[in-house]
Amino acid sequence: xxxxxxxxxxxxxxxxxxxxxxxxxxxxxxxxxxxxxxxxxxxxxxxxxxxxxxxxxxxxxxxxxxxxxxxxxxxxxxxxxxxxxxxxxxxxxxxxxxxxxxxxxxxxxxxxxxxxxxxxxxxxxxxxxxxxxxxxxxxxxxxxxxxxxxxxxxxxxxxxxxxxxxxxxxxxxxxxxxxxxxxxxxxxxxxxxxxxxxxxxxxxxxxxxxxxxxxxxxxxxxxxxxxxxxxxxxxxxxxxxxxxxxxxxxxxxxxxxxxxxxxxxxxxxxxxxxxxxxxxxxxxxxxxxxxxxxxxxxxxxxxxxxxxxxxxxxxxxxx
Amino acid sequence: xxxxxxxxxxxxxxxxxxxxxxxxxxxxxxxxxxxxxxxxxxxxxxxxxxxxxxxxxxxxxxxxxxxxxxxxxxxxxxxxxxxxxxxxxxxxxxxxxxxxxxxxxxxxxxxxxxxxxxxxxxxxxxxxxxxxxxxxxxxxxxxxxxxxxxxxxxxxxxxxxxxxxxxxxxxxxxxxxxxxxxxxxxxxxxxxxxxxxxxxxxxxxxxxxxxxxxxxxxxxxxxxxxxxxxxxxxxxxxxxxxxxxxxxxxxxxxxxxxxxxxxxxxxxxxxxxxxxxxxxxxxxxxxxxxxxxxxxxxxxxxxxxxxxxxxxxxxxxxxxxxxxxxxxxxxxxxxxxxxxxxxxxxxxxxxxxxxxxxxxxxxxxxxxxxxxxxxxxxxxxxxxxxxxxxxxxxxxxxxxxx
Numbered sequence: 001x002x003x004x005x006x007x008x009x010x011x012x013x014x015x016x017x018x019x020x021x022x023x024x025x026x027x028x029x030x031x032x033x034x035x036x037x038x039x040x041x042x043x044x045x046x047x048x049x050x051x052x053x054x055x056x057x058x059x060x061x062x063x064x065x066x067x068x069x070x071x072x073x074x075x076x077x078x079x080x081x082x083x084x085x086x087x088x089x090x091x092x093x094x095x096x097x098x099x100x101x102x103x104x105x106x107x108x109x110x111x112x113x114x115x116x117x118x119x120x121x122x123x124x125x126x127x128x129x130x131x132x133x134x135x136x137x138x139x140x141x142x143x144x145x146x147x148x149x150x151x152x153x154x155x156x157x158x159x160x161x162x163x164x165x166x167x168x169x170x171x172x173x174x175x176x177x178x179x180x181x182x183x184x185x186x187x188x189x190x191x192x193x194x195x196x197x198x199x200x201x202x203x204x205x206x207x208x209x210x211x212x213x214x215x216x217x218x219x220x221x222x223x224x225x226x227x228x229x230x231x232x233x234x235x236x237x238x239x240x241x242x243x244x245x246x247x248x249x250x251x252x253x254x255x256x257x258x259x260x261x262x263x264x265x266x267x268x269x270x271x272x273x274x275x276x277x278x279x280x281x282x283x284x285x286x287x288x289x290x291x292x293x294x295x296x297x298x299x300x301x302x303x304x305x306x307x308x309x310x311x312x313x314x315x316x317x318x319x
Numbered sequence: 320x321x322x323x324x325x326x327x328x329x330x331x332x333x334x335x336x337x338x339x340x341x342x343x344x345x346x347x348x349x350x351x352x353x354x355x356x357x358x359x360x361x362x363x364x365x366x367x368x369x370x371x372x373x374x375x376x377x378x379x380x381x382x383x384x385x386x387x388x389x390x391x392x393x394x395x396x397x398x399x400x401x402x403x404x405x406x407x408x409x410x411x412x413x414x415x416x417x418x419x420x421x422x423x424x425x426x427x428x429x430x431x432x433x434x435x436x437x438x439x440x441x442x443x444x445x446x447x448x449x450x451x452x453x454x455x456x457x458x459x460x461x462x463x464x465x466x467x468x469x470x471x472x473x474x475x476x477x478x479x480x481x482x483x484x485x486x487x488x489x490x491x492x493x494x495x496x497x498x499x500x501x502x503x504x505x506x507x508x509x510x511x512x513x514x515x516x517x518x519x520x521x522x523x524x525x526x527x528x529x530x531x532x533x534x535x536x537x538x539x540x541x542x543x544x545x546x547x548x549x550x551x552x553x554x555x556x557x558x559x560x561x562x563x564x565x566x567x568x569x570x571x572x573x574x575x576x577x578x579x580x581x582x583x584x585x586x587x588x589x590x591x592x593x594x595x596x597x598x599x600x601x602x603x604x605x606x607x608x609x610x611x612x613x614x615x616x617x618x619x620x621x622x623x624x625x626x627x628x629x630x631x632x633x634x635x636x637x638x639x640x641x642x643x644x645x646x647x648x649x650x651x652x653x654x655x656x657x658x659x660x661x662x663x664x665x666x667x668x669x670x671x672x673x674x675x676x677x678x679x680x681x682x683x684x685x686x687x688x689x690x691x692x693x694x695x696x697x698x699x700x701x702x703x704x705x706x707x708x709x710x711x712x713x714x715x716x717x718x719x720x721x
Contacts, residue, residue, distance in 0.1 A: 018355020018597065049596060148356070198355070229666050237655050237663045249651040257636030263669045264628045264674055271700070297673035300680065301595045 002290040002317035003219045008187050010127045010179070011218065012142045014150040015191030016201045020060035023301065024073055024191045024293070025143040026053035027309035033069035034310070035319060037138040040130075042123055043074045044153070050074075050143050055302045071136075077118040084121065117173065124157075124176040127185065147190070147205045154180060154188065156214050163295045181213050185217025192273035192282065220287050220288050222279065222312075224295040226272040229246040230266070240265060291316040320709075336693040339719045341616045342369040342484060345586045347477060347579070348616065353491045353600040357621045359388060359665035360705045361590050361698070362488040364714035366420055369657065371409055371712075375483030378476065382425045382490045385426055391707045392422040399426045399433075399472070402707070412709040421482070425490075429456070430468040438568035444561055453558045464616065466490060467573070474576045499611065503577055518556045518563065586616030589692075593623050593681035598708035605690040616693035617720070620685070625699040631679035641668030 005011055005028070013025040029039045040063055049276040051059050056066040061079040063071040091150075123142055129135035144150045153157075157176035180186050190205055192198040202220060208216055230238050240246050242262050250258045283290070293312045298305045341348065342365060350362040357552060359381050367378035378401060379392070392404055401423040409416035432449060439445035448454055466489070473487050579585060587608050591601030601618070608615045641664070648661035688695075698717045705711055 016354065018353065052596075056431045109391075227670075229670055230663065234659065234663050234666070237660055239661065240653060240655065240669070241667075243653075246651060249653070250647070253647055253650050254636045254639050255632065257630075257632035258633070258640070260628050260630065260633035261636045261640060261667060261671050264633065264671050267700075268674060269672050277605070280610070297676045 001290060002319075003187075005187055005189070005218055005317060006035065006037065006139070006319060008139070008185055008218070009131060010123070010140050010142070010186045012144050012150070012154065012186070012188045012215075013191060013221075014144040014147055014188065014205065015221075016198045017146045019193045019198050021146070021191050022049040022053055022143050023306065023309055024189075024221050024223060024313070025141050026306045027051060027075075027293075027313050029141050029316045029319065030306055030310035031071050031319065032139050032141075033067070037069065038136050040126060040135075040137040040140045041070065041072050042070065042118060042126070042140065042142045044142055048074070052301065053254050053306045055305075066303050075119050075122065077115050080122040084118065094096045096252050111202040113221075115151045120141050120156050121172070121176060124179050127179060128175070132171070145229050147201045149203070150188075151208055151212055153210075155213050158214065161249075177214065182183075183216040186216055188213075188215050189221060190288075191221045191223055193209075193223050194278045196278055197277045202282065206286050206288065217288055219291050220282065220286055221291045221293060223293045223309075225279075225292045226268065226275060227289040228272060229269060235269075238265070238269070271284075321327070321603065327644060328374055337719070338365070338369075338617050338619075338696055339372070340692050341586055341588075341694065343373045345484070345583040345616070346482075347473065347485050347487065347582075347586070349473075349487045349489060349580075349585065349587045351587060351604060351672075353597045356590050356601075356697075357598050358590045359488045360714060361588070361621060361718070362486050362621055363388060363422070363590070364705075364711045365718055366422070366484075366486045366702070367404075367409075367414070367708065367711045368402075368715035368719040369484050369486070370418040370420035371414040371416060373484075375485045376419045376421065377486065378421040378423065378482045379486045379488070380423050380425060380473065380476070382489040387713035388705060389424070391705075391711065392500060396638050397421065397563075399429050400533065401476075412707070414708075414712055414715075418483075425469055427468050429470050434468070434471065434569075435565070438565035438572070440564050443563055447560070448561050448565075451558045451561070470576050470580065471572065474572075474579050477579060488511040499580070499607070499613070503573070518559050531708055535538040581613060583614065586614045588617040589615070590619045590621055592621050593684045595684075598684055602688070602690055605692065609690070610705070616670075616694045617696060618688075618690075619693050619696045619698060620702040621698045622680045623681055623697050624674060626678065626682065626697075629671075629675045634675060637668045637675070640664045641672070644668070 011025075013028065015021045016022075025041060026185065029041045041050055043059065048058055050072055051066070053195050054066045054072070056064075057074065058065075059072045059074045061073060061076040065071045068166055085239060109302065125136055126137065128142050130137040130140065145153055156179065157173040172292060188209060190202050192202040204218060206220075209215060225280040241250060242265075247259070247262060250262075291313060293309055293316070294307055296308050298308060348359050350365070352358050362381060363379050366377050369375070370377040381389075381401050391408075400621050401421045404420040404422055406416040409420075435448050436442075439448060456588075469487065470489055473485065476482065477485060578600065589604050589608070591597045605615055606620065644664040646655075646663040647664055648657040652660045696718055698714055701710070701713060705714065
């Protein structure tokens with residue numbers, strides 16, 4: 001039985017660049033949606049990768065349903081600010097913010113946490129609206145920034161109070177902190193691959209999340225795990241087949257192509273072996289529930305791959 | 320492990336432009352690409368190739384190397400100092416240390432501090448900036464500060480004339496193109512109306528804290544006050560007033576940095592894997608470099624499956640092993656139970672077919688490459704990870720076939 005991720009209201013998905021965060025976020029959404037949940041996926045980096053996973057057209061700040069039960073939105077701090085001001089300060093903003101936005105953008109760059117709070121604030125707002133029945137979602141999944149930046153984003157609600165001592169923003173952040181800290185609502189999940197750097201960053205992130213954040217951790221999701229080809233006994237046969245006299249017999253029987261087939265198999269075995277070492281390190285240093293997603297020998301990255309990853313995740317989650 | 324093809328089989332070897340000719344003629348090679356494609360290993364291997372085959376003094380500047388790679392290069396936690404990779408490491412890896420290889424890690428904070436100390440009008444101002452609580456946050460984030468400081472440091476090292484070749488591994492950023500704009504954006508930032516506009520109300524009349532708003536800036540301050548509080552805005556403005564004193568130095572410097580990147584002694588190598596997302600990013604990068612008149616020297620396709628393993632002869636053999644496993648195992652079992660041998664044959668055949676799907680996809684993506692620089696190099700996937708100089712030497716043989 002896997003961790004109860006689908007029972008939460010907010011799943012944040014982070015990890016080192018290139019490990020497949022968007023694929024995993026999309027697949028989690030698909031797992032939830034096929035089980036009747038209405039899901040909002042937020043693309044925080046707004047690179048458009050999440051839309052590709054559903055083969056959908058480019059997305060904007062306003063959520064759009066791309067398939068039954070799954071809506072996508074791209075984070076936009078300017079739009080988030082406009083919405084915030086409209087809802088909280090009763091400052092009507094018509095159209096784009098123009099020079100005011102550029103000035104605020106500038107201040108946001110300088111002021112710690114302002115940009116982050118606009119990002120995480122929008123996410124929290126959608127979650128709160130959904131809990132209170134005013135938004136259509138049962139679950140919000142965040143395709144988050146990579147490991148380095150996600151700590152700043154999730155910690156923004158806590159951190160902003162330290163610098164902005166009096167502004168009304170401060171009073172607006174306490175509920176966010178509470179929501180993010182509630183293990184019944186939120187889970188921070190880390191995607192990795194069984195390689196040196198991603199595993200090292202995962203270990204580091206889990207440690208930092210525990211010391212610097214008040215956000216419950218969910219699961220570690222190991223993506224692109226190569227299959228173990230042989231049992232110990234079969235491996236002996238494989239070794240024998242790779243060498244004389246069996247290899248020669250095989251070549252005589254099957255043709256010269258047998259040599260390259262054996263070379264390819266040796267490459268597969270060796271690749272698997274080198275990755276096992278990193279998996280062992282991950283297991284030794286991170287005590288979170290771990291979900292394994294196999295390396296997909298798929299043709300392309302689109303709905304098909306998302307569906308395959310979703311199946312693997314569903315099996316790991318036991319749903 | 321025999322899967323490594325011989326260098327003689329590496330395509331394109333010995334004809335026309337090569338990475339070797341680039342490394343031999345350029346003074347700066349910037350390695351870029353999206354996260355996880357192996358940029359750092361490629362940069363380090365190129366440095367090794369240049370130092371062992373071409374000679375001269377070669378420096379590799381990396382940003383965030385994997386621990387093992389850092390250990391291999393002997394640059395663990397040494398900050399901004401350049402350190403020589405010992406000649407014995409070359410010999411152990413079966414290479415001839417014709418030249419000297421140095422490695423350095425980029426420490427963003429240290430580099431920024433050095434910049435402030437250089438450009439501030441006096442020590443007092445420098446210290447006021449360094450002590451400001453906003454400083455660290457700013458240098459960590461504003462106008463792609465990592466990118467800027469990486470390029471700035473490159474410029475500084477190049478100016479000393481210590482090295483024949485400098486290889487730079489670019490920082491992992493959300494947008495791999497950011498560092499190209501960093502010098503220009505830095506200049507724009509300091510020269511920008513925005514900064515003047517933001518600090519103006521605090522500058523007039525010389526009375527700190529007494530703000531004079533113009534018609535233009537009033538709406539901004541009204542909103543900003545409500546969001547952040549006026550005290551905080553004042554802190555920011557004061558900080559920037561100090562920061563602005565470095566304007567001239569920064570602008571002149573960032574122009575020089577930009578010129579150096581455009582100089583014909585500088586070239587770019589784009590690293591990617593043959594996977595959809597990194598490749599798309601890599602191609603976009605090639606386009607942008609060309610559009611902006613940077614010299615695109617090479618495209619490096621990393622972690623590809625060795626194509627010669629997945630040809631038609633292998634495919635036929637794999638199909639046969641899978642579908643006629645029982646019959647084959649009757650003839651080939653050498654004392655093992657033929658049933659077990661048949662099972663192993665099926666697994667081997669299936670594994671081949673799985674990887675062949677990926678190999679075909681890679682071949683297709685390779686054929687579809689729209690933007691091909693003169694040099695396109697393949698570096699096949701290695702069984703293990705690169706953890707020492709011998710590992711780098713293996714990559715180097717692909718980057719620079721003999």
